Amino acid sequence: MHSRGPRKVFTDNGHIKALELKRCTSVFDSDGRFNPQYDEMDTATLLADNAIIAIGQRGDLTSLNGSDVQTAPGGRLRCNPKTQATSRQGVFACGEVLTGAGSAVEAVRDGHRAARAIVHYLETGDLIEQPYDDPQALGELPDETVEKIVKRHPLVLDLVKPELRIKDFVEIERGFSEAEALNEAKRCLACTTGAFADEEKCAACLTCVRICPFGVATIEKTAIMPQEKCQACGLCATQCPAAAIALKRFGTTQMRDELRSAMESQNTELMAKPLIVSYCCLFEVTSRNWVSETTVNCLESGIVRVMIPCVARLGVLDILSPFEMGADGVVIIGCSSGDCLYPTAEQRLENTVREARGVLGEIGLEEEVIDYWRTEGSAEVSWSSFWEISRRKLKLMKDNEGERANDSSRAKTTV
Amino acid sequence: MIVAERKPLSEIKQYVEKYKKILIAGCGTCTTVCLAGGEKEVGVVAAALRIAFLKEDREVEIIEDCITRQCEPEFVEPIAEKVRDGGIEAVLSLGCGVGVNFLSERLDSVLVFPGVNTKFFGAAVEPGVWVEMCAGCGNCILDVTGGICPIARCSKSILNGPCGGSQDGKCEISPDVDCGWHLIVSRMQKMGTLERLSEFVPPRDWSTSRAGGPRRVIHEGMRSQNEGSEEVT
Amino acid sequence: MKSGSKLEQLIAAGHFVLTSELGPPMDCNGEVVLEKARLLKGCADAFNITDNQTGVVRLSSIAAAELIMREGLEPVMQMTCRDRNRLAIQSDLLGAAALGIKNCLCIAGDHQSFGAVGRLKGHPGAKNVYDVDSIQLVAILKGLRDDGVQQGGDPLEKRPALYIGAAWTPLGDPVEFRPFRLKKKVDAGADFIQTQGVYDVELFRQQMKIAVDMGLHERTAILAGIIVPKNLGMLKYMNSSVAGVSVPETLMKRMEQARLAAGDDKKQASKNQAEEGIRITVELIQKVQEIPGVRGVHIQAIEWEYKVPEIVKRAGLYPRPTITEKGENNAS
Numbered sequence: 001m002h003s004r005g006p007r008k009v010f011t012d013n014g015h016i017k018a019l020e021l022k023r024c025t026s027v028f029d030s031d032g033r034f035n036p037q038y039d040e041m042d043t044a045t046l047l048a049d050n051a052i053i054a055i056g057q058r059g060d061l062t063s064l065n066g067s068d069v070q071t072a073p074g075g076r077l078r079c080n081p082k083t084q085a086t087s088r089q090g091v092f093a094c095g096e097v098l099t100g101a102g103s104a105v106e107a108v109r110d111g112h113r114a115a116r117a118i119v120h121y122l123e124t125g126d127l128i129e130q131p132y133d134d135p136q137a138l139g140e141l142p143d144e145t146v147e148k149i150v151k152r153h154p155l156v157l158d159l160v161k162p163e164l165r166i167k168d169f170v171e172i173e174r175g176f177s178e179a180e181a182l183n184e185a186k187r188c189l190a191c192t193t194g195a196f197a198d199e200e201k202c203a204a205c206l207t208c209v210r211i212c213p214f215g216v217a218t219i220e221k222t223a224i225m226p227q228e229k230c231q232a233c234g235l236c237a238t239q240c241p242a243a244a245i246a247l248k249r250f251g252t253t254q255m256r257d258e259l260r261s262a263m264e265s266q267n268t269e270l271m272a273k274p275l276i277v278s279y280c281c282l283f284e285v286t287s288r289n290w291v292s293e294t295t296v297n298c299l300e301s302g303i304v305r306v307m308i309p310c311v312a313r314l315g316v317l318d319i320l321s322p323f324e325m326g327a328d329g330v331v332i333i334g335c336s337s338g339d340c341l342y343p344t345a346e347q348r349l350e351n352t353v354r355e356a357r358g359v360l361g362e363i364g365l366e367e368e369v370i371d372y373w374r375t376e377g378s379a380e381v382s383w384s385s386f387w388e389i390s391r392r393k394l395k396l397m398k399d400n401e402g403e404r405a406n407d408s409s410r411a412k413t414t415v
Numbered sequence: 416m417i418v419a420e421r422k423p424l425s426e427i428k429q430y431v432e433k434y435k436k437i438l439i440a441g442c443g444t445c446t447t448v449c450l451a452g453g454e455k456e457v458g459v460v461a462a463a464l465r466i467a468f469l470k471e472d473r474e475v476e477i478i479e480d481c482i483t484r485q486c487e488p489e490f491v492e493p494i495a496e497k498v499r500d501g502g503i504e505a506v507l508s509l510g511c512g513v514g515v516n517f518l519s520e521r522l523d524s525v526l527v528f529p530g531v532n533t534k535f536f537g538a539a540v541e542p543g544v545w546v547e548m549c550a551g552c553g554n555c556i557l558d559v560t561g562g563i564c565p566i567a568r569c570s571k572s573i574l575n576g577p578c579g580g581s582q583d584g585k586c587e588i589s590p591d592v593d594c595g596w597h598l599i600v601s602r603m604q605k606m607g608t609l610e611r612l613s614e615f616v617p618p619r620d621w622s623t624s625r626a627g628g629p630r631r632v633i634h635e636g637m638r639s640q641n642e643g644s645e646e647v648t
Numbered sequence: 649m650k651s652g653s654k655l656e657q658l659i660a661a662g663h664f665v666l667t668s669e670l671g672p673p674m675d676c677n678g679e680v681v682l683e684k685a686r687l688l689k690g691c692a693d694a695f696n697i698t699d700n701q702t703g704v705v706r707l708s709s710i711a712a713a714e715l716i717m718r719e720g721l722e723p724v725m726q727m728t729c730r731d732r733n734r735l736a737i738q739s740d741l742l743g744a745a746a747l748g749i750k751n752c753l754c755i756a757g758d759h760q761s762f763g764a765v766g767r768l769k770g771h772p773g774a775k776n777v778y779d780v781d782s783i784q785l786v787a788i789l790k791g792l793r794d795d796g797v798q799q800g801g802d803p804l805e806k807r808p809a810l811y812i813g814a815a816w817t818p819l820g821d822p823v824e825f826r827p828f829r830l831k832k833k834v835d836a837g838a839d840f841i842q843t844q845g846v847y848d849v850e851l852f853r854q855q856m857k858i859a860v861d862m863g864l865h866e867r868t869a870i871l872a873g874i875i876v877p878k879n880l881g882m883l884k885y886m887n888s889s890v891a892g893v894s895v896p897e898t899l900m901k902r903m904e905q906a907r908l909a910a911g912d913d914k915k916q917a918s919k920n921q922a923e924e925g926i927r928i929t930v931e932l933i934q935k936v937q938e939i940p941g942v943r944g945v946h947i948q949a950i951e952w953e954y955k956v957p958e959i960v961k962r963a964g965l966y967p968r969p970t971i972t973e974k975g976e977n978n979a980s
Contacts, residue, residue, distance in 0.1 A: 201443070201454070203443055203444065203447045203448050203453065204448075205447060205448035205450075205453075206448075206539075207450070207542075210542040211542075240455065241447045241448070241450045241453035241454070241455045241456060242443060242447050242453045242454050242455065242481075243453070243454040243455045243458070244454075315455070316459050317455065317458045317459050317462055320459065320462040320463060320466060321462060323462075323466045323469075324462055324465045324466055324469065326469075359424060359459060359462075359463045360463075360466070362423050362424035362425050362463070363424050363425065363428060363463050363464075363466060363467040363470075364425070364467070364470075365466070365467075365470065570759050571729070571730070571756055571759065571776070571778040571781065572778050573729075573756060573778060573781035573782075574781055574784070575781050575782075575783040575784065575829070575832055576781070576829075577820070577821070577822070577825070577829070578756045578781075578782070579756075579815060579816075579817030579820050579844055579891060579892050580758070580759070580820075580891045581820055581821045581822070581891055581892075582820070582821055582891035582892070583821060584821060584822075586759075587758070587759055587762070587891050588759045588761045588762075589761075594821070597821055597822055600822045600825045601822065604822075604824075609825070609828075612825070612828065613828050613831065613832060615783065615787065615832055615835060615836055616784075617784065617787070618734060618779070618780045618784045618787075618788070618799055621779065
């Protein structure tokens with residue numbers, strides 16, 4: 001739709017059918033004023049069943065002329081802010097036509113309020129007063145937490161050079177590639193999506209306080225992780241011995257739930273063996289498409305993949321669970337060394353892997369059935385080879401085990 | 416706090432492998448805090464046993480639970496009931512030895528096995544490191560030794576230390592063990608009360624400790640209430 | 649006289665006394681004890697019989713003490729707090745006295761974990777006792793002997809006449825507290841003191857000065873401990889691993905030179921070191937003799953007892969003084 005302006009609306013029986021557009025030949029006049037010129041002959045048509053006029057800086061209230069709906073100066077509507085009701089019964093309003101320029105968040109909130117008001121009015125014929133629940137502002141992110149956060153600078157995209165811009169209407173800001181966008185997303189501080197403790201379960205053992213790489217967790221009778229500070233790395237939830245800490249963004253049991261649903265969605269009997277559960281760091285993927293493409297063939301590959309925003313939130317139990325469900329191996333793929341968003345997380349994960357291997361060793365299993373890889377380059381570049389190396393190793397282990405079993409049964413029969 | 420350490424899983428497996436339905440009972444107090452027997456650890460032990468039994472093609476039902484404290488009748492009774500009514504054949508307690516005793520006393524026909532080794536009364540001197548600081552000897556003499564216990568922290572529990580085995584602040588048994596008496600002397604020196612250590616401490620009466628047989632503590636105020644109510648009924 | 653032991657009499661008479669050590673075997677071969685006794689006879693005034701030293705089970709101190717008495721040697725029975733509670737300790741003290749033993753060294757004893765060293769397994773899993781500590785043991789023994797009461801308060805008719813000894817580690821950590829701990833032992837009733845092995849004569853002199861300033865040398869007889877070094881390895885080990893023993897660099901250099909002088913000849917190297925070790929020992933004896941307050945030496949030649957006669961002779965401490973029936977002495 002670049003470089004075009006509306007020319008005509010086609011209707012049929014009062015319903016919009018299409019929009020005709022004309023090409024814009026220049027935007028500014030010789031004085032530099034906004035004064036678009038069009039080529040009426042160069043047109044294009046766009047099929048549509050609705051047209052929303054989304055231009056201009058204020059509401060166009062001409063349609064209310066002569067109606068009961070009272071207006072206010074500045075092109076706004078008069079409206080009771082408690083009930084969202086205008087001066088005319090049965091008409092409600094919301095958004096910037098009431099408030100003037102504001103935030104989209106507030107407009108959305110008021111939309112919800114107006115919707116509730118309308119439902120109530122339709123059901124009861126009455127207005128409903130909805131008090132504004134004062135949204136609690138998050139506190140400031142203190143400097144001592146900021147210091148501990150791994151700094152990731154925003155990607156600055158070069159704009160098209162001015163000498164090129166004047167020649168055409170091509171977008172001057174090219175936007176992010178998918179990989180760049182995913183990388184930019186890592187800069188999200190994940191405010192309010194972090195850890196919270198169940199007071200009933202919390203034993204005030206201080207493990208979270210000692211483990212938190214951002215110095216966020218404290219104990220006041222029970223554990224507290226202030227939302228404005230928590231970076232949602234999940235390390236405390238992983239280590240909490242009372243299983244008292246959960247995460248808002250990625251629940252404590254989500255790994256196992258995802259694993260279970262992944263395993264249950266497949267007939268594990270039919271899957272290629274060795275059956276491998278691979279926990280992978282979501283942050284290392286540079287294309288979401290690749291994730292879905294590689295999911296499809298798990299029947300053939302025998303690799304069930306569980307994507308996790310930072311694999312350091314895997315606990316010993318998460319690493320053991322696949323074996324309970326019949327897996328032959330667990331392959332953990334984390335970020336490249338030193339690249340984790342969360343300080344100390346790599347060390348923690350190493351400890352967890354060591355502990356899980358120790359548990360398997362104690363019950364007489366090979367510790368090598370757990371592999372821990374670090375992404376090289378990106379997921380697309382290195383993961384497939386990691387899976388293949390682990391798969392071959394596990395296959396060899398399984399074959400040897402089978403042979404040993406055969407040997408011993410043969411030995412028994414000869415006896 | 417009571418400090419414990421999970422037993423090797425091979426040992427735990429041996430205890431329970433002949434049963435078909437097992438309860439693993441965690442304790443939400445001391446053994447949770449020392450990372451040996453809380454809800455999370457119950458899950459790990461349960462998973463490990465399930466994997467082990469799966470490898471042996473054996474079907475064993477493992478039930479997980481974790482109660483606030485295994486040393487209180489009010490907390491223990493519901494779990495004991497669950498065992499009696501649920502057809503559970505064996506219990507693995509991840510509470511300290513007290514928990515194993517307490518559960519055992521309430522379960523006539525079900526064996527309760529210890530899942531942890533109960534070690535000592537100690538403090539977390541750094542994350543993940545606990546050190547013994549009290550021997551529970553029943554007659555505290557910390558007033559004499561600057562608040563540092565020679566019974567618990569001296570390898571020989573001597574009262575007129577340090578012995579000749581103290582070197583660079585460490586005990587003769589290991590360079591990893593602080594010499595308790597070195598700590599005492601340093602502290603008393605700092606406090607300006609070193610001369611107190613020149614006084615001879617006579618042989619102590621160990622009857623307040625384990626040497627006196629199983630011990631009990633009675634809080635009269637609490638007890639008379641219970642007795643009173645018993646009399647009424 | 650508190651005990652009438654030869655050691656007590658010689659000390660009382662102002663002699664520079666000499667004690668040595670005899671380690672019993674790890675079996676019940678009393679003949680080994682007797683052989684060592686014959687070898688050492690006349691080389692020292694009394695002989696310490698170790699009590700399960702370093703936490704290794706050996707023929708008992710009381711029995712070995714009785715054995716060497718048959719050869720005419722005077723024993724210093726050692727009694728540790730590690731293996732006995734106050735009942736066993738007092739019972740053994742009474743028994744020892746009944747057998748005619750007259751000296752007893754009261755010590756805490758090495759921790760049982762020491763037993764597992766080298767090829768030895770020891771008993772590191774043993775439950776230790778430490779019902780009382782060494783200073784309390786001194787007090788208990790003094791109570792039995794001087795007050796005629798057991799620790800629990802029951803009286804005894806015939807009191808054990810034992811000369812009470814205690815150990816002192818003058819250079820143990822924390823070094824500033826060591827003189828005060830010595831005073832506690834003396835206050836509790838230690839008649840004589842045998843110190844941990846001294847190599848650093850200067851540091852020992854400083855600690856002795858403090859003890860002398862406290863007047864302890866007059867209330868007890870302090871015998872400086874001398875451990876005979878066999879080779880450089882032993883000196884290094886003692887310096888790094890034995891609490892309260894610090895070996896000056898010069899001594900280690902001397903030993904190293906003795907070893908290097910032999911070149912590649914290993915036999916000669918060990919011979920050279922043995923000779924240097926004895927030379928060092930003799931020098932140490934002579935040096936500590938000059939320190940005010942030192943009333944004798946205690947020579948420990950661990951598993952090397954047969955070298956003691958040579959050492960004593962070369963140190964000019966032979967022959968040893970004798971005492972007459974009346975308890976008077978004939979100085980040599």
